[in-house]
Amino acid sequence: MSKSPSTLLHQHHLHFLLFILVLFHVPSYRADGGGTWLMLLPNIGISAMHMQLLPNDRVVIFDRTDFGTSNISLPDGKCRPNSDDCSAHSVEYDVAKNTVRPLMVLSNVWCSSGSLMPDGTLVQTGGNDFGGLVVRVYDSCDTCDWVEIPNGLAQPRWYATNHKLPDGRQIVIGGRDTFTYEFFPKTPEANTAVDFPFLVETNDPNMENNLYPFVHLYPDGNLFIFANNRAIFFDYVNNKVVKTFPIIPGDEPRNYPSTGSGVLLPMKIVNGSVDVIEFLVCGGARRSAFFNAFNNVFEKGLDTCGRIVISDPDPQWVMETMPMARVMGDMLLLPNGDVLIINGVSAGVAGWELGRDPVLSPVIYRPNNPIESRFEVQTSATIPRVYHSTAILLRDGRVLVGGSNAHDKYEFSETTLYPTELSLEEFSPFYLDSSVSGLRPVIISPVTGSKFGYGNRIGINFAASDNLDPNSVTVTLLAPSFNTHSYSMNQRLLVLDSDIPTTDPETSNYWVCATMPPSGNIAPLGDYILFVVHKEIPSEGIWIHIE
Numbered sequence: 263m264s265k266s267p268s269t270l271l272h273q274h275h276l277h278f279l280l281f282i283l284v285l286f287h288v289p290s291y292r293a294d295g296g297g298t299w300l301m302l303l304p305n306i307g308i309s310a311m312h313m314q315l316l317p318n319d320r321v322v323i324f325d326r327t328d329f330g331t332s333n334i335s336l337p338d339g340k341c342r343p344n345s346d347d348c349s350a351h352s353v354e355y356d357v358a359k360n361t362v363r364p365l366m367v368l369s370n371v372w373c374s375s376g377s378l379m380p381d382g383t384l385v386q387t388g389g390n391d392f393g394g395l396v397v398r399v400y401d402s403c404d405t406c407d408w409v410e411i412p413n414g415l416a417q418p419r420w421y422a423t424n425h426k427l428p429d430g431r432q433i434v435i436g437g438r439d440t441f442t443y444e445f446f447p448k449t450p451e452a453n454t455a456v457d458f459p460f461l462v463e464t465n466d467p468n469m470e471n472n473l474y475p476f477v478h479l480y481p482d483g484n485l486f487i488f489a490n491n492r493a494i495f496f497d498y499v500n501n502k503v504v505k506t507f508p509i510i511p512g513d514e515p516r517n518y519p520s521t522g523s524g525v526l527l528p529m530k531i532v533n534g535s536v537d538v539i540e541f542l543v544c545g546g547a548r549r550s551a552f553f554n555a556f557n558n559v560f561e562k563g564l565d566t567c568g569r570i571v572i573s574d575p576d577p578q579w580v581m582e583t584m585p586m587a588r589v590m591g592d593m594l595l596l597p598n599g600d601v602l603i604i605n606g607v608s609a610g611v612a613g614w615e616l617g618r619d620p621v622l623s624p625v626i627y628r629p630n631n632p633i634e635s636r637f638e639v640q641t642s643a644t645i646p647r648v649y650h651s652t653a654i655l656l657r658d659g660r661v662l663v664g665g666s667n668a669h670d671k672y673e674f675s676e677t678t679l680y681p682t683e684l685s686l687e688e689f690s691p692f693y694l695d696s697s698v699s700g701l702r703p704v705i706i707s708p709v710t711g712s713k714f715g716y717g718n719r720i721g722i723n724f725a726a727s728d729n730l731d732p733n734s735v736t737v738t739l740l741a742p743s744f745n746t747h748s749y750s751m752n753q754r755l756l757v758l759d760s761d762i763p764t765t766d767p768e769t770s771n772y773w774v775c776a777t778m779p780p781s782g783n784i785a786p787l788g789d790y791i792l793f794v795v796h797k798e799i800p801s802e803g804i805w806i807h808i809e
């Protein structure tokens with residue numbers, strides 16, 4: 263999404279307005295970069311360690327099951343089998359109603375992973391102890407609950423990463439002491455775990471630094487996998503490393519427990535292909551930070567991001583400096599192509615009691631701005647979101663923020679450093695501000711839930727109350743991701759090939775024609791959120807299904 267001069271001008275104008283507002287009108291919660299925080303629910307009964315938005319606008323949330331009772335009871339007086347724990351460790355959040363409903367998850371889902379399947383069900387894998395081999399399926403409805411498949415995996419996986427594949431399966435990669443990958447569902451040809459030496463090579467002795475690897479499907483069908491300090495292109499069909507990328511400058515680790523985060527920057531589809539593909543990794547902790555944290559010395563985290571054009575024949579890292587250091591920050595792609603960096607701490611590493619100095623200010627990274635002006639510090643939160651916190655984007659553009667528990671059980675005492683957080687908050691980026699509502703497109707058709715095939719040309723009818731700048735309209739598709747431990751699995755934002763909008767003479771609304779992604783390598787089958795974006799301001803999204 264390149265910015266036209268008029269867009270930039272417009273932004274300056276907008277920032278100037280915000281600046282004036284900050285000076286003269288608005289209470290202190292509005293910072294330079296904007297955005298507002300709101301408490302949604304002060305107590306959902308569990309600490310949100312894992313979150314996934316489902317295509318019915320509900321969010322399935324779960325913590326772990328093995329630490330004792332949570333603060334929400336199971337329904338109908340139920341208790342866990344052979345246990346006096348009658349509390350729930352998973353809930354379903356209804357975005358529209360702002361309510362939660364307790365769910366029964368049986369086996370231990372602690373530090374697990376997951377992905378939506380093409381039919382919109384969540385398939386979640388692994389966890390701790392006897393949960394390590396379990397696959398759990400959640401198909402949302404008013405009364406639905408988890409269904410568990412006891413030996414669904416070939417090997418136990420704790421801290422693994424999942425990614426949806428073009429054929430509808432998901433790949434499950436790694437896990438603590440599990441240097442292999444496997445697929446779900448199993449097929450007769452692919453039903454065992456396959457050795458993956460890259461995970462051995464990137465495993466720092468006694469501190470790992472390569473758990474929850476950053477995995478992204480690349481448009482040629484290979485996987486881009488970043489772990490610790492480096493990345494590869496990986497052909498998972500033939501178990502072959504196809505390309506090795508240079509080690510990130512500074513050689514510092516970026517994966518758990520030196521937890522940074524990473525995203526593929528928005529991928530612009532032109533004439534059925536994506537020519538420039540970039541990966542961005544931000545934050546993390548120095549290699550020495552893990553042992554130091556165990557000895558109560560909390561090293562400042564990394565304040566650098568590395569950006570690399572992975573589609574370049576000779577790719578090189580370009581380093582950038584964030585406004586502040588961050589460990590355990592989440593990176594979320596916003597509908598307009600910006601990257602939100604939120605949650606985390608500025609010292610220590612991931613793990614119980616090992617992080618210090620919460621970073622309360624989110625930062626927005628604008629990928630298309632000149633290199634020196636990409637970061638914008640946002641309005642600060644009041645609640646620290648340290649280890650085991652989460653963040654996901656909702657269909658209306660808000661960011662749902664939850665969790666934070668640095669302790670091995672729930673600790674609420676005021677003398678506890680960073681007490682367990684049971685709340686859900688929202689962060690609304692600047693684009694939801696009422697001052698820009700005139701620019702915001704409103705999608706009239708297609709309706710939410712519409713189904714399309716690869717390469718379909720679709721007409722999108724939308725309204726906008728302020729004068730439309732037809733040259734500043736884009737159509738984006740976002741894959742809803744599974745978020746845990748500062749990483750969003752399956753996260754991708756596609757900028758669709760679209761025409762310049764025209765005015766509908768009968769209604770004075772607008773039409774924009776856009777082409778659906780060309781293939782499952784660019785957009786695996788399933789559910790996406792479609793947005794029309796005008797001058798950086800996204801519409802509320804609609805769910806669409808690629809079949």
Ligand SMILES: *[C@@H]1O[C@H](CO)[C@@H](O)[C@H](O)[C@H]1NC(C)=O
Nearest residue numbers: 304305307332333672674684
């Ligand atoms: C959670 O439950 C415990 C035990 O019943 C109680 O002491 C604590 O105050 C509750 N905390 C919150 C935030 O509800």
Ligand SMILES: *[C@@H]1O[C@H](CO)[C@@H](O)[C@H](O)[C@H]1NC(C)=O
Nearest residue numbers: 530531532533534535537759
């Ligand atoms: C897309 O394809 C059309 C028709 O082949 C061609 O005219 C146009 O230049 C192409 N655009 C780009 C950006 O490659």
